[in-house]
Amino acid sequence: MSLVAIKNISKSYWRDSLEIPVLRNISFDIPEGEFLALMGPSGSGKTTLLNLIAGIDRPTTGSIVIGGTDIGGLGETALAQWRSRIMGFIFQFYNLLPVLTAFENVELPLLLTKLSSKERRDHVEFALKIVGLEERMRHYPKQLSGGQEQRVAIARAIVTDPTILVADEPTGDLDKVSAEEIMKLLDRLNSEFKKTIIMVTHDPRAAERAHLVRHLDKGELS
Amino acid sequence: MKIPISYIWRSLWTRRLTTVLTLVGIALVVFVFAAILMMAHGIETTMRDTGYEDNVILIRRSASSELLSQVGREGASIVKTFPEVSTDPNGKAIATTEVLVVITLFKKESNNLGNVSVRGISPEAFALRPAVKLAGGRMFQFGSHEVIVGSSIIQRFKGCEIGKQISFSGDQWTIVGVIEAEGSAFESEIWGDVEQLMPSVGRPVFSTMTFRLKDKNMFDALKQRVQQDPRTQYMEPKRERDFYEEQSHAMSTFIMILGTVVTVIFSIGAIIGAVITMYGAVSNRTVEIGTLRSLGFRRRSVLAAFLIESIILSVVGGALGILMASVMSFVRISTVNFGTFSELAFGFTLSPGIALSTIIFSVAMGVIGGFLPAVRAARMNIVTALRSS
Numbered sequence: 001m002s003l004v005a006i007k008n009i010s011k012s013y014w015r016d017s018l019e020i021p022v023l024r025n026i027s028f029d030i031p032e033g034e035f036l037a038l039m040g041p042s043g044s045g046k047t048t049l050l051n052l053i054a055g056i057d058r059p060t061t062g063s064i065v066i067g068g069t070d071i072g073g074l075g076e077t078a079l080a081q082w083r084s085r086i087m088g089f090i091f092q093f094y095n096l097l098p099v100l101t102a103f104e105n106v107e108l109p110l111l112l113t114k115l116s117s118k119e120r121r122d123h124v125e126f127a128l129k130i131v132g133l134e135e136r137m138r139h140y141p142k143q144l145s146g147g148q149e150q151r152v153a154i155a156r157a158i159v160t161d162p163t164i165l166v167a168d169e170p171t172g173d174l175d176k177v178s179a180e181e182i183m184k185l186l187d188r189l190n191s192e193f194k195k196t197i198i199m200v201t202h203d204p205r206a207a208e209r210a211h212l213v214r215h216l217d218k219g220e221l222s
Numbered sequence: 223m224k225i226p227i228s229y230i231w232r233s234l235w236t237r238r239l240t241t242v243l244t245l246v247g248i249a250l251v252v253f254v255f256a257a258i259l260m261m262a263h264g265i266e267t268t269m270r271d272t273g274y275e276d277n278v279i280l281i282r283r284s285a286s287s288e289l290l291s292q293v294g295r296e297g298a299s300i301v302k303t304f305p306e307v308s309t310d311p312n313g314k315a316i317a318t319t320e321v322l323v324v325i326t327l328f329k330k331e332s333n334n335l336g337n338v339s340v341r342g343i344s345p346e347a348f349a350l351r352p353a354v355k356l357a358g359g360r361m362f363q364f365g366s367h368e369v370i371v372g373s374s375i376i377q378r379f380k381g382c383e384i385g386k387q388i389s390f391s392g393d394q395w396t397i398v399g400v401i402e403a404e405g406s407a408f409e410s411e412i413w414g415d416v417e418q419l420m421p422s423v424g425r426p427v428f429s430t431m432t433f434r435l436k437d438k439n440m441f442d443a444l445k446q447r448v449q450q451d452p453r454t455q456y457m458e459p460k461r462e463r464d465f466y467e468e469q470s471h472a473m474s475t476f477i478m479i480l481g482t483v484v485t486v487i488f489s490i491g492a493i494i495g496a497v498i499t500m501y502g503a504v505s506n507r508t509v510e511i512g513t514l515r516s517l518g519f520r521r522r523s524v525l526a527a528f529l530i531e532s533i534i535l536s537v538v539g540g541a542l543g544i545l546m547a548s549v550m551s552f553v554r555i556s557t558v559n560f561g562t563f564s565e566l567a568f569g570f571t572l573s574p575g576i577a578l579s580t581i582i583f584s585v586a587m588g589v590i591g592g593f594l595p596a597v598r599a600a601r602m603n604i605v606t607a608l609r610s611s
Contacts, residue, residue, distance in 0.1 A: 056516045056604040079518060084518025091608070099232035109386040111224045112518050156517075 003163065003196055004030035004053060009062030011048055011219075021046045023059070024219045032163075035190040035197045037210035044216040046200040047168055049179045053198060055083045067163060084112045088157030089197070092169035094149040096141040096156075102128065103137035106155045113160065127155040130193075131185060147178030154185060158195070165189065167199040171206050183209045224519060233503065234531060245539045246501045248584060251485065251492040252543025256580045257550050258481030260570035262474040267555070268568040269470035270408040275460035276438040280431040280448070283458040287469060288322040292426040295319075297454050301431065306444040308434040317433030321416050324422045325390040327379040337558070338375060340390070341408075342416030350432055354408050359384040359399030364415045370399035372409035374567035380558060388412075391422045404600040407466065407559070410567045431463060458483055473559065488585055496591025502533050504599045511599050512607025525600035532592020533585055540584025547580070548572050577587040 001201050010025040023045045030036055038046045051057040052064060055071050066086065074082055089095075096105045098153055110120045128134045131151040141149050150170060157165055167186065171179035187209050189195045199210060207213050215222045234241045273279070280301060285291035301307065302315035309315050321342040326335040345364060348354060362368035369388070376382045387394045395414060395422060403409045416428070441461060448454045460468075504511070511524055550570040559566035 026478060051605050054516070056608075080515070080518045080520050083516065089513075089516050091513070093509075094337065095509060095608070097229060097510055100226075100238050104226065108226075109517050111226065118503070141415075 002029035003032040003034070003067060004198075005063075005065040006030075006053070007065075009052060009059040009065050010062060011045070011052065011057070014061045022219050023052075026062070026219075026221055028214065028221060030196065030198065032196055033190070033194050034198065035187070035209065035211045037207040037213045037218060038198065038200045039202070039213055040222075041206055041217035044220040046216050049216065050166050050168055050198060050200050053164075054087050054089065054131050055079050081112075084109060084160065088154055088160070088162040088165040090150070090157050090165060090167035090170045092172040093213055094141070094146075094153040094173075096149055096152055098141050100140070101137065102133060102139050102141070102144065102152045102155075105141070105152055106137075106159050107159045109156060123159050124155075127159040128152075130158065130189075131155045145178070146174050147181055148176060150178070150182050151185065154182070154189075158189060158193070162195075164196045164198065167197065167201075169202065171201065171203055179203065179206065224523050225311075225514065227530070230527055230531045232532065233507070237503070237506070240499050240502065241535065244495055244535055245542060247492045247495045248536055248539025248587060249542035249546060251587070252489040252540045252580055252584045253546045254481075254488055254548035254581055255464070255485045256544055256572070256576060257570060258477060258485060259576045259579060260547060260550060260572050261568075262477045262481070263505050263573055263576060264571040265474045265477070265566070266467065266470045266570045267571050268405060268407055268566065269466040269559075270463055272405060272420050273401050273464070273466040274351065274434075275461070275463055276435050277462035278435055278441065278444065278463045280433070280457050280459050281429075281465070282428065283456055285458075288320075288429050289324065289391040293319070293431050293457060297457055298428060298431045300451065300453050301457070302433070304444060304447055306435055306437075306440040306447070308436045314351055315433060316346050316430045317431055317566045318347040318350055319428040319431045320347070321420050321423070322429045323391075323425070324417070325388075325412075327375075327382065327388065330378055330380050332493065333380075336379065338379065338412060339559075340412045340414065340419065341370070342419030343413050344416055345411070345439055349433075350434055351403070353403050353404040353406060355403070357400045357402040357562070357577060359397075360400050362414060365418065365426065366415070367393060367410060367418060369395045369412050369414040370401050371397055371412050373400055373402045374409045374554075375412060375493055376400055378567065382412075382531050391424070393422045393441065401459065401539060405569060410556070410559075430531070436598045439580070471557070475555065489583075493587050493591045496532060496535065496587060497594060500528060500592045500595035503531065503600070504595045507599075508602065508607045508610045511602050511606050512610070515602070515604045516608065521600040524602075525596045528596035528599045529589065529592050532596065536584045536588025536591070537581065539588075540581050543584065544572075544577055 007027050009023060009026050012019045012021045019148050038049060040046050052059050065072055071079060103124055106124045107120055110123055125134060128137050131154050133148060136144060171182050174182060183206050186197055191215050201207055281291040282293060298319050299586055302317050307315045323340050324337045325340050327338050329336045331385055334507060357373055362370050371382050381388060382397060387396050445459050448457060448459050514524060551572055554567055554569045556567040
């Protein structure tokens with residue numbers, strides 16, 4: 001069954017009066033539980049497509065329906081709430097808040113829920129346990145290695161139990177060993193926890209973990 | 223506001239140097255602001271405490287100060303017989319007829335001449351002003367050329383110690399005692415016998431008469447009686463406390479206006495400092511803002527977070543400023559009393575109202591300084607913010 005339905009979307013940016021098309025008339029579906037890798041050269045529009053699916057950017061034309069919700073029809077506040085429930089974000093440079101501990105970083109998305117402090121603590125500890133960092137919850141990001149930081153970021157992405165994880169070059173800033181660990185973890189989240197994963201990557205080894213690979217070139221699916 | 227306060231607090235701590243510099247800037251402005259309010263309040267308190275609630279001062283109608291007032295012997299005697307005036311067990315009115323003149327003495331600090339008020343009093347003056355107490359030496363003898371001096375006079379002017387003689391209007395006056403008056407303006411005066419002073423300074427009439435009301439609610443009736451009697455209607459009774467408070471208005475208003483101008487100029491500098499600090503904070507945390515927004519935090523949460531950060535800076539800076547200003551409570555300075563053109567010693571007085579005004583002032587600086595950067599943070603496009611990594 002299709003979880004994400006992308007229909008005829010295009011995206012252009014404007015520089016003064018000059019239109020710069022980034023995505024052109026893209027349509028495809030992503031089934032629930034899929035592990036999709038989006039590949040393509042720099043500037044092909046991979047991250048832009050990921051941002052549109054994640055609901056942090058809007059297409060110029062076309063529609064994106066996720067879990068039955070046309071996200072183009074959501075206002076800004078509703079879209080923010082929708083993101084906090086449905087999407088888990090994994091960034092290339094982890095994007096942890098440096099002044100917060102691993103525990104506090106993971107807890108952040110839960111502050112948008114109505115969970116009690118005790119329930120939040122349980123959720124955070126569970127998420128950190130899944131990524132194998134329950135012993136490091138009091139550490140600040142600068143006290144962790146790159147691989148550990150990305151695992152904390154993954155814990156933050158899964159702590160609200162979202163339907164979809166969007167990962168933008170999750171291994172792009174890591175050494176080979178750490179990258180392999182992260183990919184194993186994403187693989188586990190997909191197979192064991194049934195998370196739908198949409199990942200942008202340049203790394204063919206990372207793409208090998210995906211069940212489906214789509215290539216973008218000059219804003220078009222190839 | 224969903225963004226945790228620990229994030230705001232630790233972000234401030236992380237950039238300690240700019241945080242401390244901004245705090246110091248705000249604290250200094252708040253210090254100036256609070257000190258000016260304390261100074262104006264100190265003058266008002268000093269003057270107000272000089273008067274008593276149930277005392278009435280009789281001055282010549284439309285005289286704006288004691289120096290310009292003239293009260294004749296006859297008029298004073300008539301008012302003493304009014305039923306509203308309190309009397310002692312012997313039926314004698316509790317009233318002091320006084321004369322106030324200004325003399326010059328050399329200041330200890332600068333060796334320059336300074337004006338000093340000399341007040342001729344009647345024996346009842348002490349009964350009317352119980353706060354005035356002998357702090358050293360003895361009381362002067364009525365009918366003699368003896369005087370007692372206020373404690374501020376002895377500290378600030380040369381040759382005013384007990385046993386010394388001062389000379390004015392061609393006469394020598396021996397200092398025999400020192401008075402204290404709970405910080406009121408009487409501590410900046412010299413007191414002697416009114417009947418000795420008047421011929422000496424060539425004043426045929428009193429300056430004022432002060433007396434106690436039988437009941438403080440009788441003031442209106444007394445005022446009516448004074449105004450209706452053709453022999454006394456050239457005079458005007460005023461509640462003593464109101465009179466002295468009025469006397470401080472000109473000076474405290476002058477200080478407030480001057481101080482407000484200075485503070486506004488300083489505060490513009492502090493606000494610009496806060497704006498620069500907060501713009502810097504927003505620029506340095508663009509990716510963090512993008513991350514928070516993508517996680518689902520709303521624009522208003524981001525706006526609130528940065529605004530609160532600025533307000534924390536201003537409140538801590540404000541508290542620091544008040545703390546610095548509170549040290550000024552131990553300082554006593556003197557200025558010219560616009561009512562008598564003589565020296566008036568006063569302290570900086572910190573009141574809860576001043577502390578509250580100061581905190582409101584510093585929070586206002588924080589809100590004004592933090593608003594534009596916070597709006598910028600809140601309006602940031604998520605994708606653009608994330609790209610800046």
